[in-house]
Amino acid sequence: EAGVAQSPRYKIIEKRQSVAFWCNPISGHATLYWYQQILGQGPKLLIQFQNNGVVDDSQLPKDRFSAERLKGVDSTLKIQPAKLEDSAVYLCASSLGQGATGELFFGEGSRLTVL
Amino acid sequence: QQQVKQSPQSLIVQKGGISIINCAYENTAFDYFPWYQQFPGKGPALLIAIRPDVSEKKEGRFTISFNKSAKQFSLHIMDSQPGDSATYFCAASRGFSGGYNKLIFGAGTRLAVHP
Numbered sequence: 581e582a583g584v585a586q587s588p589r590y591k592i593i594e595k596r597q598s599v600a601f602w603c604n605p606i607s608g609h610a611t612l613y614w615y616q617q618i619l620g621q622g623p624k625l626l627i628q629f630q631n632n633g634v635v636d637d638s639q640l641p642k643d644r645f646s647a648e649r650l651k652g653v654d655s656t657l658k659i660q661p662a663k664l665e666d667s668a669v670y671l672c673a674s675s676l677g678q679g680a681t682g683e684l685f686f687g688e689g690s691r692l693t694v695l
Numbered sequence: 696q697q698q699v700k701q702s703p704q705s706l707i708v709q710k711g712g713i714s715i716i717n718c719a720y721e722n723t724a725f726d727y728f729p730w731y732q733q734f735p736g737k738g739p740a741l742l743i744a745i746r747p748d749v750s751e752k753k754e755g756r757f758t759i760s761f762n763k764s765a766k767q768f769s770l771h772i773m774d775s776q777p778g779d780s781a782t783y784f785c786a787a788s789r790g791f792s793g794g795y796n797k798l799i800f801g802a803g804t805r806l807a808v809h810p
Contacts, residue, residue, distance in 0.1 A: 584738070622701075622784050622800030623739065636797055671738050683729075684798065686738025 582606065584687035586672050592693045598660035601690045605653070605674030611635075612649055613684065614657050615671040623671055629655065662694045699787050701801030708808050714772040716804045718785035721766065725787040729798070730759065730770050733782045742783070743770070775808045782806070 585604040593599050605612050610631050615623035626645065627637040631652040640647070644663070649655040659666055669689040675682050700719045708714045718728075729744035745752045745759040745768065752759045758771040772779055785801040 620802070622699075622786075622802050624800070625797050628797065673738070683741045684731075684739075686740065688736065688738050 584672055584674055584685055586670075586687035586690050588690060589688065590691050590693075592695065593662055595664055595694050596661040598658065599662060599692060600656050600658045601670050601672075601692075603655045603657070603672030603687060605655070605672070606685055609674035609676055609685070610652070611675045611677065612655050613671075613673040613675075614647055614655070615673065615686075617669045617671055617689070619668070626657070626670075659692075662692075664694050667692055667694045699785055699799050699801040701785050701804060703804060704802070705805045706807070708775045708806065710775065710777060710808055710810050712775050712808075714770075714775045714779065714806055714808070716770045716783050716785070716806070717767065718769065718787075718801050719765075719767045720787050722787070722789070723766070724789040727788045728759070728761065728768050729786050730757075731784045731786060731800075733784065733803075735781075739784055772806075775806075777808045777810050780806055780808050 587602050591599055612629045614626045616626050617623045626640045627647045628635040629649040632649055645659055647657045669691045671686050671689045673684040673686045675684050702717050726747055730742045731739035732742045733739040743754050743757050743759055745761050747763050750761050756773045761768045782803045782805050784803045786798050788798045
């Protein structure tokens with residue numbers, strides 16, 4: 581079974597530029613998550629989708645971050661404009677159910693460096 | 696009250712020794728406590744999980760001990776091997792109590808097992 585796919589794996593941009601990350605979850609998984617993992621910290625949930633709908637985006641900096649999940653499958657996370665503090669690994673995860681009590685399957689992440 | 700505090704930040708253990716990582720939480724509504732393992736360049740992967748109706752859960756060399764009254768839980772890795780060298784994250788949620796609740800991760804423990 582194919583895992584969660586993410587791209588690009590690495591991205592370096594200047595501050596105030598924009599960047600987009602793509603995620604393809606495991607087939608059949610209804611729930612998709614975007615986490616931000618800053619070096620030395622645990623993953624922090626940015627946004628959670630249940631099929632097409634947003635379940636939780638309370639920690640998403642909406643003035644600069646946006647995310648969408650079209651047709652309940654792939655998702656993109658966009659940052660515009662980027663700040664230095666956005667340097668982190670952006671992890672996409674998926675799960676069969678709503679996920680708070682089930683296994684989350686993570687992708688390998690997209691590492692963003694903002695200069 | 697939503698935090699999960701993890702210690703130590705880093706741990707060095709000799710091959711064959713016991714690795715112990717501790718976590719503490721404040722929210723008594725939490726009812727699901729998983730541990731995730733993350734290797735460099737990879738996303739976290741579920742290792743083992745426990746609910747508060749049991750005090751211990753063992754899977755192979757990995758054991759979770761849970762102390763509900765102290766609001767603490769720990770991961771024990773018996774006969775630690777160099778292949779166990781990774782970062783370990785504890786997490787908590789209250790997903791079983793109904794409704795949505797997100798998974799809160801600790802800051803992580805970097806384990807190095809020396810041969």
